[in-house]
Amino acid sequence: MMKDRTLILIKPDAVKKGLIGIILSRFEDKGFRIAKLKMMRLSEEDAKRFYDVHVSKPFFDDLVSFITSGPIVAALIEGKNAQETVRKMIGPTNPRDAPKGTIRGDFATSITENAIHASDSPESFSKEYKVIFGSDQDYFT
Numbered sequence: 001m002m003k004d005r006t007l008i009l010i011k012p013d014a015v016k017k018g019l020i021g022i023i024l025s026r027f028e029d030k031g032f033r034i035a036k037l038k039m040m041r042l043s044e045e046d047a048k049r050f051y052d053v054h055v056s057k058p059f060f061d062d063l064v065s066f067i068t069s070g071p072i073v074a075a076l077i078e079g080k081n082a083q084e085t086v087r088k089m090i091g092p093t094n095p096r097d098a099p100k101g102t103i104r105g106d107f108a109t110s111i112t113e114n115a116i117h118a119s120d121s122p123e124s125f126s127k128e129y130k131v132i133f134g135s136d137q138d139y140f141t
Contacts, residue, residue: 004082005035007119007128008090012070014115015039019107020073023116026089026103027077036076036133042068050131053124059112066112074132083125086118 010023024034042050047064054060077086091102095114098105108114119125 003078004080005076005078005125006083006086007125007132008075008077008086009067009117009132010073010075011067011113011115011117012072013066013109013113014107015071015073017107019115023103023107024073024075027075027086030079030085030089032077032079032082032086034075035078036074038074038133039071040074040132041071044068046131050128062112076129076133083119083122087120090116090118 008027010020014020014023024037028034044064047067048055050067051060051063054063079085089103091098091104091108093104093114094111095104095108098108100106103116104114107116119128
C-alpha cells in the first residue's frame with residue numbers, strides 16, 4: 001500500500017532568510033515524517049520541467065527565474081492526509097490571502113516569493129518528485 005506522501009520545496013527566499021528549520025519543524029510538530037531531504041539548486045531545464053503546467057502563463061519566466069535564483073530545500077513529507085493537510089498548512093499562493101499561522105501567511109512577501117511549494121495533486125506529486133529526486137521507484141516501497 002502506498003503511503004500518504006507529498007513534496008515540498010522551501011524556495012530561495014525562505015532559504016536565504018534562514019527559515020529551513022522553522023518550516024520543517026512545523027511539519028514535524030504536526031506529526032509528519034520527513035522521509036527524504038535534499039538541498040539543491042535547480043537548473044533552468046529542471047525548473048521548466050517542474051513548472052511546465054504554467055508554461056503558457058505570463059508569469060512562467062518569473063517562476064523559473066526565481067526558483068533557480070538560489071538554493072532550495074526539497075522534502076518528501078509523509079503522514080496521514082499528507083497532501084491535503086500540507087496544502088492547508090502552507091496557505092494560499094498569494095500571501096495577502098494567507099492567514100497568519102500558515103507558512104505563507106507568516107513568511108511570504110509576494111506571489112512569487114512565497115516561501116514554499118507543495119504538490120497539489122497525486123499527479124503533480126509524481127511528476128515533481130521525478131524532477132527533484134529522479135526515479136519514482138523508491139517512494140512506492
